[in-house]
Amino acid sequence: MSARKAVNFRQVGRKIVGAARTYKEHAVELNNPIPSEPLIFLKPTSSYIEQGQSIIIPKDTLELHHEVELGVVIDKPGKNIPEASAAGHIGGYVLALDMTNRTEQSKAKKAGHSWCIAKGFDTACPVSRFIYKDEIKDFQNVSLKLKVNGILKQDGNTKDMIFSIPFLISWISCRMSLEHGDLILTGTPPGVGPVSAGDTIECSLNDLICMSFDVKSENMV
Ligand SMILES: CC(=O)CC(=O)C(=O)O
Numbered sequence: 001m002s003a004r005k006a007v008n009f010r011q012v013g014r015k016i017v018g019a020a021r022t023y024k025e026h027a028v029e030l031n032n033p034i035p036s037e038p039l040i041f042l043k044p045t046s047s048y049i050e051q052g053q054s055i056i057i058p059k060d061t062l063e064l065h066h067e068v069e070l071g072v073v074i075d076k077p078g079k080n081i082p083e084a085s086a087a088g089h090i091g092g093y094v095l096a097l098d099m100t101n102r103t104e105q106s107k108a109k110k111a112g113h114s115w116c117i118a119k120g121f122d123t124a125c126p127v128s129r130f131i132y133k134d135e136i137k138d139f140q141n142v143s144l145k146l147k148v149n150g151i152l153k154q155d156g157n158t159k160d161m162i163f164s165i166p167f168l169i170s171w172i173s174c175r176m177s178l179e180h181g182d183l184i185l186t187g188t189p190p191g192v193g194p195v196s197a198g199d200t201i202e203c204s205l206n207d208l209i210c211m212s213f214d215v216k217s218e219n220m221v
Pocket residue numbers: 018019020021022023026030032067098100186187188
C-alpha cells in the first residue's frame with residue numbers, strides 16, 4: 001500500500017469554501033429554494049477550532065445554528081477541473097460544523113448582502129483531525145450525525161446530496177482556483193437547529209470520527 005499522505009490544511013491555512021443547500025430536505029426546512037446550481041460562500045480560516053475549544057456565540061446573536069458537514073481537503077491544486085478527474089484532487093477529509101449565525105444571515109438575505117459575517121465569526125468552523133483518503137471508502141456514502149445535549153438532531157448521508165462531490169469540486173474550480181490545503185464544506189443534511197450557551201454538541205462521521213464541543217456565550221469567556 002502506498003504511504004499515506006496527510007495534508008496539513010490547518011498549517012497551510014488556505015480558504016474554506018462552503019457549499020449551501022446541497023441537500024434538498026435542508027433547503028426545504030429553511031424555506032429556501034432548491035438550487036439549480038451550487039451556492040457557495042467563504043469562511044475565514046480564523047474560524048477554525050478543534051475539540052477542546054468552545055464554540056462562542058457572537059454577541060447580539062438571537063439564533064446560532066449547528067450544521068454537520070463532510071469537509072473535503074484539497075491536495076492537488078487546479079482550475080477548471082473536469083468532473084471526471086475531480087476526485088483526484090482530494091487529499092482527505094474532515095468532519096466539520098458550519099456554525100451559522102441565522103440572525104445575521106437573515107439580515108444579509110433581506111439586504112442582499114454576503115453571508116461572510118453569518119458564517120465567518122471566530123469558532124464558526126469546528127473540525128476533526130485530518131481523515132486519510134483510504135479511511136473513507138465511498139465519499140458519496142458517508143453517515144453524518146449530530147446530537148445536542150444527547151438528543152439526535154441531524155442524521156444524514158452524503159448519498160442524498162443534490163450535487164455530487166466531484167461536481168462541486170469541478171464547479172467551484174471553474175469560478176476560483178482550488179489550492180493545496182483548501183477545505184470545501186459540502187453542505188448539511190436536514191435537522192439544523194439552534195444551540196444556546198451551556199449546550200453540548202456531539203457529532204460523528206461513520207463509525208470513524210466522533211467529536212464534541214461545548215457552546216458558550218461571549219460573556220462566559
Ligand atoms: C442556509 C445555509 O446556511 C446553507 C448551508 O450552509 C448548507 O450547508 O446548506
